[in-house]
């Protein structure tokens with residue numbers, strides 16, 4: 044055979060190989076569709092092993108290196124798994140438009156490579172966009188300017204990307220995928236120059252830290268941190284200086300026409316970065332796809348709180364793959380925990396675990412489920428015990444006897460005692476809501492001036508009150524009435540609270556104000572008129588701050604608990620209720636204080652309930668007797684309106700107690716509380 048002829052036959056063989064792989068891919072897609080239709084698991088690791096065994100046998104017979112063939116087929120099969128995922132969960136894009144995918148860095152950055160690996164097999168057009176910072180990229184995902192963001196979250200050498208966790212905690216985004224990017228750092232220069240001639244090396248600080256040993260061995264070489272690896276490579280190209288080099292990927296070398304003068308210079312030969320694919324909304328994946336679920340939570344302050352939360356997973360045979368803790372914003376020495384575990388939210392067992400975890404946590408947010416790129420590959424897939432069939436673990440305490448009869452057609456589950464038999468206690472600094480002592484909240488209806496709110500704060504503190512109240516955004520019946528001083532008032536309230544060491548509570552009326560108000564106020568109030576503002580309740584459920592829900596003027600106890608459920612269902616477990624009077628035929632008082640709601644709610648629900656007699660009575664002198672009655676019937680606390688000069692109050696003056704009246708009331712409440720407590 045002529046050399047030419049041989050080459051032609053080789054080319055033809057390559058074409059046959061490509062066609063065979065394409066046909067294989069088509070068949071794999073067909074298998075995925077059948078498996079999905081039949082509810083069978085996507086991966087069958089035993090079958091994969093059988094395929095490999097057969098390949099090895101045939102390879103030996105054909106004189107091929109079995110090691111090489113095993114590696115090749117592992118790659119082919121891992122590609123099959125991706126193909127099956129794409130068949131079962133196609134990426135979402137606006138019809139006709141390319142997918143918009145963001146990453147931090149410039150073209151050739153590791154995040155971009157991971158994005159191309161992830162979205163490449165999807166067979167759709169993708170436009171990639173580089174960003175200077177993670178934050179700008181994630182904001183664009185949040186604002187809908189990007190369909191997806193590729194966010195590094197951890198590296199096998201340098202550990203967690205803590206900034207990524209902190210951004211995820213405050214940005215209300217979903218995780219819909221993950222990708223593992225092998226990070227093989229190369230030293231790139233303009234051309235093949237001896238290492239000893241390199242005087243300056245640029246790269247991303249994390250890349251530099253991963254190559255510490257290599258860099259430590261260099262002499263007379265200046266190392267400089269740069270915004271990203273690919274940008275460092277671009278600089279080498281632009282500056283045309285033979286004594287400079289960059290640490291970046293092989294792809295960056297190709298992209299910027301540089302020469303690799305040394306490969307694999309990282310300290311750990313196996314160096315991988317795990318990237319998460321971030322989107323605005325979570326995606327539901329078919330149960331046939333092995334998935335991971337990511338969530339974050341904060342614990343209640345109780346012994347063993349963390350263990351109890353995590354055991355909700357272990358009790359259901361769900362395996363945790365990662366646990367990370369980060370400081371909890373605005374709460375010094377408290378932590379947010381981030382957990383990844385093997386499981387899919389579409390699985391009732393997983394949903395049940397999350398419900399149980401939420402009942403034991405003070406705050407929980409699920410980021411979503413997504414196809415797993417780790418773990419499942421390394422372990423044999425054993426059929427997971429079904430929750431219904433699994434016997435209860437022996438150590439588990441018996442289900443407590445229900446304290447309430449189940450109501451038919453209840454609007455709530457998480458708020459129910461059946462879900463959480465123990466009373467919920469909410470801690471705000473040193474203050475307990477729902478604890479053994481009644482919590483005393485007092486302050487003016489509206490924050491009117493610095494002097495006014497300071498005077499109230501001083502009195503609340505001196506008389507042994509726990510929390511300062513003050514309206515900033517006022518829900519007034521008439522648009523011509525005083526509407527509150529808004530964010531200016533919030534600053535005054537927060538300052539007065541800080542000065543006298545009192546947490547503050549204030550009403551938030553608009554969903555968009557929830558985040559900004561939570562920056563300054565330790566507790567958010569949902570007012571009576573907004574009790575069924577469901578958008579507001581949902582926003583309040585996403586924030587890591589206690590929320591007090593006042594009873595609507597025309598709301599039943601069930602509807603009120605339904606409102607609490609809205610907040611709980613979003614993950615925020617720090618909810619308490621406030622009875623403030625309802626509308627009845629009686630007009631002698633402003634509203635009718637429904638004290639019977641207190642024992643009823645306490646029986647139906649674990650959520651603390653306090654009483655606001657001020658808005659119910661509308662007349663200051665009638666407030667103290669009803670305040671005492673509320674404590675006598677088991678309320679977890681009181682909210683009382685006070686004013687330094689009630690006659691001059693801008694709102695609700697007639698019901699505000701003077702400081703002297705408040706002092707008498709506080710004394711009587713203390714006496715009642717002491718009488719109520721066991722000796």
Ligand code: PEP
Pocket residue numbers: 488514518550569570571572593623658
């Ligand atoms: C308030 O507490 O300031 C208030 C407006 O109360 P309600 O929502 O109960 O009327």
Ligand code: MN
Pocket residue numbers: 488489658684694695
């Ligand atoms: Mn008021």
